[in-house]
Amino acid sequence: xxxxxxxxxxxxxxxxxxxxxxxxxxxxxxxxxxxxxxxxxxxxxxxxxxxxxxxxxxxxxxxxxxxxxxxxxxxxxxxxxxxxxxxxxxxxxxxxxxxxxxxxxxxxxxxxxxxxxxxxxxxxxxxxxxxxxxxxxxxxxxxxxxxxxxxxxxxxxxxxxxxxxxxxxxxxxxxxxxxxxxxxxxxxxxxxxxxxxxxxxxxxxxxxxxxxxxxxxxxxxxxxxxxxxxxxxxxxxxxxxxxxxxxxxxxxxxxxxxxxxxxxxxxxxxxxxxxxxxxxxxxxxxxxxxxxxxxxxxxxxxxxxxxxxxxxxxxxx
Amino acid sequence: xxxxxxxxxxxxxxxxxxxxxxxxxxxxxxxxxxxxxxxxxxxxxxxxxxxxxxxxxxxxxxxxxxxxxxxxxxxxxxxxxxxxxxxxxxxxxxxxxxxxxxxxxxxxxxxxxxxxxxxxxxxxxxxxxxxxxxxxxxxxxxxxxxxxxxxxxxxxxxxxxxxxxxxxxxxxxxxxxxxxxxxxxxxxxxxxxxxxxxxxxxxxxxxxxxxxxxxxxxxxxxxxxxxxxxxxxxxxxxxxxxxxxxxxxxxxxxxxxxxxxxxxxxxxxxxxxxxxxxxxxxxxxxxxxxxxxxxxxxxxxxxxxxxxxxxxxxxxx
Numbered sequence: 001x002x003x004x005x006x007x008x009x010x011x012x013x014x015x016x017x018x019x020x021x022x023x024x025x026x027x028x029x030x031x032x033x034x035x036x037x038x039x040x041x042x043x044x045x046x047x048x049x050x051x052x053x054x055x056x057x058x059x060x061x062x063x064x065x066x067x068x069x070x071x072x073x074x075x076x077x078x079x080x081x082x083x084x085x086x087x088x089x090x091x092x093x094x095x096x097x098x099x100x101x102x103x104x105x106x107x108x109x110x111x112x113x114x115x116x117x118x119x120x121x122x123x124x125x126x127x128x129x130x131x132x133x134x135x136x137x138x139x140x141x142x143x144x145x146x147x148x149x150x151x152x153x154x155x156x157x158x159x160x161x162x163x164x165x166x167x168x169x170x171x172x173x174x175x176x177x178x179x180x181x182x183x184x185x186x187x188x189x190x191x192x193x194x195x196x197x198x199x200x201x202x203x204x205x206x207x208x209x210x211x212x213x214x215x216x217x218x219x220x221x222x223x224x225x226x227x228x229x230x231x232x233x234x235x236x237x238x239x240x241x242x243x244x245x246x247x248x249x250x251x252x253x254x255x256x257x258x259x260x261x262x263x264x265x266x267x268x269x270x271x272x273x274x275x276x277x278x279x280x281x282x283x284x285x286x287x288x289x290x291x292x293x294x295x296x297x298x299x300x301x302x303x304x305x306x307x308x309x310x311x312x313x314x315x316x317x
Numbered sequence: 318x319x320x321x322x323x324x325x326x327x328x329x330x331x332x333x334x335x336x337x338x339x340x341x342x343x344x345x346x347x348x349x350x351x352x353x354x355x356x357x358x359x360x361x362x363x364x365x366x367x368x369x370x371x372x373x374x375x376x377x378x379x380x381x382x383x384x385x386x387x388x389x390x391x392x393x394x395x396x397x398x399x400x401x402x403x404x405x406x407x408x409x410x411x412x413x414x415x416x417x418x419x420x421x422x423x424x425x426x427x428x429x430x431x432x433x434x435x436x437x438x439x440x441x442x443x444x445x446x447x448x449x450x451x452x453x454x455x456x457x458x459x460x461x462x463x464x465x466x467x468x469x470x471x472x473x474x475x476x477x478x479x480x481x482x483x484x485x486x487x488x489x490x491x492x493x494x495x496x497x498x499x500x501x502x503x504x505x506x507x508x509x510x511x512x513x514x515x516x517x518x519x520x521x522x523x524x525x526x527x528x529x530x531x532x533x534x535x536x537x538x539x540x541x542x543x544x545x546x547x548x549x550x551x552x553x554x555x556x557x558x559x560x561x562x563x564x565x566x567x568x569x570x571x572x573x574x575x576x577x578x579x580x581x582x583x584x585x586x587x588x589x590x591x592x593x594x595x596x597x598x599x600x601x602x603x604x605x606x607x608x609x610x611x612x613x614x615x616x617x618x619x620x621x622x623x624x625x626x627x628x629x630x631x632x633x634x
Contacts, residue, residue, distance in 0.1 A: 164481055164494070165508040171498040177481070178491035191482040192591075196567045200532060203568055207527025210520050219517070250513045251520055274509075 002120040004140050007106050010120055011040065014080035018102055019049040022086045023093030027159025027194055030058040032084045032108075032130040034152035037066045039134075040082075042144045048078075052093055056239065057159075060193040061152060070094040078102040083118060085130035087111035108133050128168040131156025135176050150183035155190055163195055205234035210247060216312045220255045222248035223312070225304050228262040238263070245270040256315055260307050266300040267307045282314045319437040321457050324423050327437055328357065331397035335419055336366040339403045340410030344476025344511055347375040349401045349425075349447040351469035354383045356451075357399075359461045365395075369410055373556065374476075377510040378469060387411040395419040400435060402447040404428035425450050445485040448473025452493050467500035472507055480512060522551035527564060533629045537572045539565030540629070542621050545579040555580070562587040573632055577624050583617040584624045599631045 011017065019036050021029035030051065037049035049067035070093070081102030086092055086109060092099060099105060107118035110133060112125040127133050131153040138145050157177065161169045164177075181187075208230065214223050224244060231241070241261060249257025249272040256279060257272040269286075271279035273293045280295040288297025299307045328334065336353050338346035347368065354366035366384035387410070398419030403409055403426060409416060416422060424435035427450060429442040444450050448470040455462050474494065478486045481494075498504075525547060531540050541561060548558070558578055566574025566589040573596060574589040586603075588596035590610045597612040605614020616624045 165505055167505055169498075169504060171495045174491045174495035174498060178488045178495060181486075181488040181491060187486060188482055188484055189592075192567070196563070197569055198567050200530070200536070200568050200570075203527050203530055203564060207524050207530065210524025211528060213517070213520055213524065215517060246513070247520060250509070250515050251517050252514055253517075275506075 001116070001123055004122065004137055007108075007120050007122060007137070008141055010080060010104060010106060011043070011045070011082075014078075014104065015046055016078045016080075017045050017047045018078040018081045018098045019047065020081060020083045020086070020092045020095040020098055021051055022091040023052045023095070025051050025053065025055050025058075027055060027058055028129040028131055028156040029085045030055050030061060031152040031154075031156025031159065032134050033067060034061055034064055035131065035134045035138075035149040035156070036082060036084060037064070038146065038149045038152070039138050039143060041066060042146065050095055050098055052095075057194050057197070058155065060189070061155060070098075073098055075101065079104065081105045083107045083109075084134070085109055085111075087113045088115045089117045108137065126170065126172075128166075128170060128173045129157045129160035131160070132173060132176055135180070139179070145183070147183045147185065150180045151185045151190060154180045154185055154187065155194055158191065158194055163191060199236070199240065201234050201236045202240045205230070205236050205240075206244070206247070208234070209244065213248060213251075214308075215251070215254070216308075217316060219251075219253040221258065221312055221315050222251050222254040222256070223258045223260065223308055224248045225260045225308065226262065227304065228265075231262070245272045248272075249274060258308070258311055260304055260311075262304065266298060267302070267304060269297050269299065269307065269311065271295045271297075271311075277315065282311065285314060286310070318433075318440055321439065321454055324425075324437050324439060324454070325458055327397060327421060327423060328360070328362070328399075331395075331421065332363055333395045333397075334362050334364045335395040335398045335415050336364065337398060337400045337403070337409045337412040337415055338368055339408040340369045340412070342368050342370065342372055344372060344375055345446040345448055345473040346402045347372050347378060348469040348471075348473025348476065349451045350384060351378055351381055352448065352451045352455075352466040352473070353399060353401060354381070355463065355466045355469070356455050356460060358383060359463065367412055367415055369412075374511050374514070375472065377506070378472060387415075390415055392418065396421065398422045400424045400426075401451070402426055402428075404430045405432045406434045425454065443487065443489075445483075445487060445490045446474045446477035448477070449490060449493055452497070456496070462500070464500045464502065467497045468502050468507065471497045471502055471504065472511055475508065475511055480508060516553070516557065518551050518553045519557045522547070522553050522557075523561070523564070525551070526561065530565060530568075531625075532568070532571070533625075534633060536568075536570040538575065538629055538632050539568050539571040539573070540575045540577065540625055541565045542577045542625065543579065544621065545582075548579070562589045565589075566591060575625070575628055577621060577628075579621065583615060584619070584621060586614050586616065586624065586628065588612045588614075588628075594632065599628065602631060603627070 021033045033049045040047040050070045105118035107121045110127040114123045135153045245257045245259035259270040261268045273279045278292045280290045283295035283297040286297040338350045350366045357364040367387045422435035424438045427444040431440045452470045562574045562576035576587040578585045590596045595609045597607045600612035600614040603614040
C-alpha cells in the first residue's frame with residue numbers, strides 16, 4: 001500500500017484532476033467526493049468530480065459547481081484520476097471511461113477487499129468511512145479545509161457509521177468528528193437530511209405496513225409484508241423501502257426482523273438479527289446470503305403467507 | 318462556582334456518600350448516577366445512589382447493586398450528598414429527604430438556570446450532558462474509570478445530545494466520546510436500547526397514527542391526532558407518545574409538525590418546527606409555551622377537528 005506522501009506528490013505534479021466514486025453512490029461516496037474536489041480546487045488544481053446520481057438523502061449538499069453527473073461526461077482527458085470508496089474499477093460504473101482517459105490514478109478506500117487497481121492505493125480498512133481517510137489526507141499536509149468540506153466529510157462519516165451506531169465506529173471516528181466541529185457545521189440539519197427526512201408517501205405507507213405487523217414464536221420473530229399492490233398504491237420507490245425491516249427488529253423481545261416485499265410477482269426478503277440468531281444461515285437455506293446480522297433471500301411461485309410460513313418454521317429450529 | 322479540586326477534597330474527607338438525580342430521570346440522569354456511584358466505590362467510598370424510577374430506555378444499565386429507588390430510602394444519614402443534573406433542590410423530588418440527612422452537599426450540573434443550592438457547585442452550561450462533567454471530573458484526577466462507567470457516561474451523553482444530533486453537541490462532546498471508546502463498550506447495543514427499541518403496542522399504534530397523517534397549507538404543516546379511545550385501545554402509556562410529533566415534522570416540505578393528543582377529555586398539543594417558523598409564538602397564543610423549535614399548549618371544551626383548525630389558521634398567518 002502507498003503512503004499519503006506519494007499521493008500528494010502525484011497530485012502536486014498533476015494539473016487536471018478527475019474524482020470518481022462508486023455507482024449507486026451513498027452518503028460516504030457523495031461526501032468524500034465533494035470534500036476531495038473542493039480541497040483540490042483550494043489547492044489550485046483544475047478539478048472535476050463525477051457521480052452517477054445524487055443520493056436521495058444528500059440533496060442538501062448539492063448543487064456543486066465542480067461536480068457533474070457521469071452521463072454528462074464529454075470524454076475530456078485528465079492528468080490524474082482519483083477514485084474514492086471503490087474496491088475495484090468496475091464499481092465506478094460509467095466512471096471507468098473517465099478513468100481510462102486519465103494518465104495516472106490514485107485510489108483511497110476503506111474496503112478490505114480493495115484490489116489495489118490504481119497506480120497508487122491508500123486503503124485503510126479500519127476507517128469507518130472514506131470520508132475519514134479524505135480528512136486525514138488533508139490534515140496530514142496542513143491543507144486548507146473549509147466549512148463545505150467539513151460538512152461533506154461529516155456527512156460521509158455519519159452515513160457509513162449510521163450516525164455513530166455501527167460497529168465500524170472507532171476512537172478515531174469520534175476524534176475526527178471533534179476536529180470537524182471546529183467548523184460552523186449545522187449537525188442538526190445534516191442529521192435531519194441524512195437520516196430523518198422522509199416523504200409523505202413513505203410515511204403513509206409505513207403507517208399501513210406497521211398496522212399489519214405480526215409476531216411469531218412467542219414474539220421472537222417480527223414480520224412485515226408489503227404487497228406489490230400496496231407499493232404501487234402509495235407510489236413509493238423500492239429504495240424508500242430500505243430500512244423498513246428495522247421496524248420489525250426494533251420491537252422489544254424480537255430477535256429476528258423479517259421484511260417480505262412482493263416484486264415482479266415474486267418476493268424479496270430482508271432478515272435482520274438483534275445479535276443472537278445467525279440470519280445468514282437461514283437465508284442460505286433459501287439460496288440467499290449475507291452476514292450474521294443482516295441477510296436476504298428471494299422466493300418465486302409461492303404466496304406471501306407461504307414465504308412467511310417457510311421462514312418462521314426455519315427460525316423455529 | 319467551585320472547582321473540581323474543592324469537590325475532590327470534600328469527597329476525600331467523606332466516608333458515606335449519597336448520589337441523587339432529578340425526578341422523572343432521563344438517560345443523562347441515570348447514566349451520570351451510575352458512573353458517579355461506581356467511580357466513588359472504586360475510590361473506596363461507601364456510596365449509595367438513588368433514583369425515582371429506571372427510565373424506560375435505560376433498563377439495560379440496571380440492576381446496579383449500589384443504586385436503589387427513592388421509595389426504598391430508609392432515612393439513613395450521609396456525610397456527603399452529591400446531586401447530579403438538577404438545577405435546584407426541588408428537582409430531586411423525594412430525594413430532598415436524602416439531601417436533608419446529609420452533612421454536606423455538592424452539585425454537578427449543566428443547566429444554565431442552576432441556583433447554586435449546594436455547598437459546592439460545579440456548573441458547566443456548555444456541557445452537552447452531566448455525563449460529560451462526570452467524565453471530566455474522573456479524568457481530571459486520573460481516577461479509575463471502568464467499562465461500566467464508560468457505558469453509563471456514553472449513554473448519558475447520547476441521551477442528551479439525541480445521539481450527536483442536538484445543537485448542544487460540541488467539539489468536547491466528541492472528544493469525550495473518543496476517549497470513552499477506549500473501553501470495550503457496545504455502542505450498537507447502547508444506541509439500540511436508548512433510541513431504537515420499542516414495544517409492539519407502540520409500533521401498532523404508530524401504524525394507525527401515521528395512516529391518518531394529514532398535511533395542511535400546501536404541505537407545510539403536518540398533523541397527527543391521537544384520540545383517548547385509540548390510546549386506550551392499544552394500551553400504550555403517555556410517555557410512549559413522546560417523540561411521535563417528529564414523524565409529522567420529518568416529512569419533506571413540512572415546516573411545522575403538530576401532534577394532538579386527547580387527554581382527560583381535553584387536548585395536549587406538541588409543536589415542532591424545522592427551523593423557519595417560531596412555534597412558541599403560536600403556543601403562547603393558546604396560553605402554552607416552549608422554545609422556538611419545540612413548544613406546546615392545551616385545549617379544553619373543543620373538538621379535535623376544532624383544535625387542528627385553530628392551530629392551522631394561526632400558522633396560516
